[in-house]
Amino acid sequence: MLLSSLILLAAAAPAQLPEDPGPYAAGWQVVSFADQNYGAGTVRARVHYPAQLAGRDTAVDLSGAPYQPVALMHGWLGSADGLDDLGNHLASHGYLVINLDTEKGLFPDVPAYAVDTRAALQWLEDESGDPASWLSGMAQSGVNWAAIGHSMGGGTLSHLIGIEPRVRAILGMQAADAIAPGPANMSQYTGAALWIAGSVDNIVPTGQVRRWYDRAGVTERRMFVEVEGMGHSGCLDNPPNNQPMPGDVQKRVHLRMLTLFLDAELRGEDAEYEYLVADVGGAAPWSFDQDCERPLLWGGASLTSQAGLFGVHGAAGSQTIFAWSTQLGSTSTPFGDAALDLNFGALTPPLSLGAAGWGKDYYAFPPSWSGTTVYFQAAVFQNAIDGALTAPLSLPIP
Incomplete structure (x- = not known):
């Protein structure tokens, strides 16, 4: 069953799938700025954006602007360049992604990482409102924000929602546990949340990811997905091939989940959830639990x-x-x-x-x-x- 599911998921489907590239070319730039709002100091990141041409430092595409801001947070010992493919994919679907490149050392500061992420999302809005900025007019303002985190970055989401109420959609990829007050913050979070776990993840096992879902008892929407045969690093640019699910398929699973979740929760396109639960493009190699107070x-x-x-x-x-x-x-x-x-x-x-x-x-x-x-x-x-x-x-x- 798993092998046939993987072949079908990786193969072309009759319709455009969320994991397929979107209508925009994806550009990206390395940025570094001094935070003027929250005391984060110097924040380093990559910005992935709809562009006139694909590649580094290409001109922005204002044809569909302004775009929804989304934060992307790497895991322990990771960095922004490990999540370039995810950032570029979301940019191709019309999102403005700030891909954090801080807290990369052996002993990261999780609360500081949350502040960096808050500062980065605010910076996107501020730069968009500056006529002299290369990002002028690119970011929607006065809207809810979304944040996506892998491993440590997924655990850091629980600190981010405790300090920034504009974050109303979170997605944790193999999300690690977090120090206080992260778990308590999650028990009070009322936005939308999706957690992805791998059945053969021996770094952050399924049960640890599942605890985030269980804590989030007052969310308006929450979903937990366990992907059969997936490990810990399937979201990275170069996922491993030493697990039952091939690395390229693990990445496509993540591209699907991220895109459909953001389309539904930020754009109101609830029909996108069909790609999570209805075996579109082949039998889905995952199981899920859900609770939708907002149906x-x-x-x-x-x-x-x-x-x-x-x-x-x-x-x-x-x-x-x-x-x-x-x-x-x-x-x-x-x-x-x-x-x-x-x-x-x-x-x-x-x-x-x-x-x-x-x-x-x-x-x-x-x-x-x-x-x-x-x-x-x-x-x-x-x-x-x-x-x-x-x-x-x-x-x-x-």
Whole structure:
């Protein structure tokens, strides 16, 4: 099963996958700046950005600007140049990435690393607002930030969220444990979080990564993914090939996870979660747990004129009602404003999401839908007064 899954994941799929390069060329520059805001001192990093041409020190591409800022944090004894491929990939998908190059020694200061990361994200915003800067106009301001960390960098996320409330989406790759107050910070974090663990990681074992998921009990969305046959360093530019999962496939798994998570949590593209849970491009060689107090609905990647695969995610023990319509509308409900006009649609009977808190199934389409756009939405609820609506999903039917 693992070998066939890997072959399928590495092979070309019918549609554009998150791990494929995005529409932008990726440029990068080495930067060093004196922090003027948080006492971080001199911060060194690489900036990966949408560019007019791929490569070092190329001109920025303002055609899609401003772009969402994202921080990337290396692990113990690592450095920014080990995560260039991840940074460039995210830049190709329209993100402005600051790839930290501090705390590289044998005895790193984790709280200081968090301050460096906060300062780096702020620096992106400040430089974007400076007409004289090469980054002028490149960063979105006044928006939530995202941060991604590997190993020690993943553990440092718990310190970053304790000092910077604008960080609302975090992704830990084989995230190591962290000193206080990191664990306590995670127990109070209310944003979105995804943790990736490798089943054969003997540096940060699965159980250690899983503890971050368990601590994050009040997040609006949390997911934990264990990848079969993956070790500790699959996210690096040159991952090892001495594990059951080949190194290049380990990297593609990370590219998929990072891209779909940022697209969903920063851009509101919840449908991207289909690439995590629905075996798109081949059987996925991973298992996952999830808890979504802010529910989500996905569908569309496996679409024909006759049927489509849909998934709804909520909290354990919740129920869902799935709705469709050929027209948008606005209706007040106990769970918020419904975006569908049900005079042109219908509701399904309530369905239990069970202990896992999510479910997926195929929905058959009537022939009259072919060539039209149909809108979908779901309500996820524990009882008559405790629930929420997903974002609506718009699908052109072939």
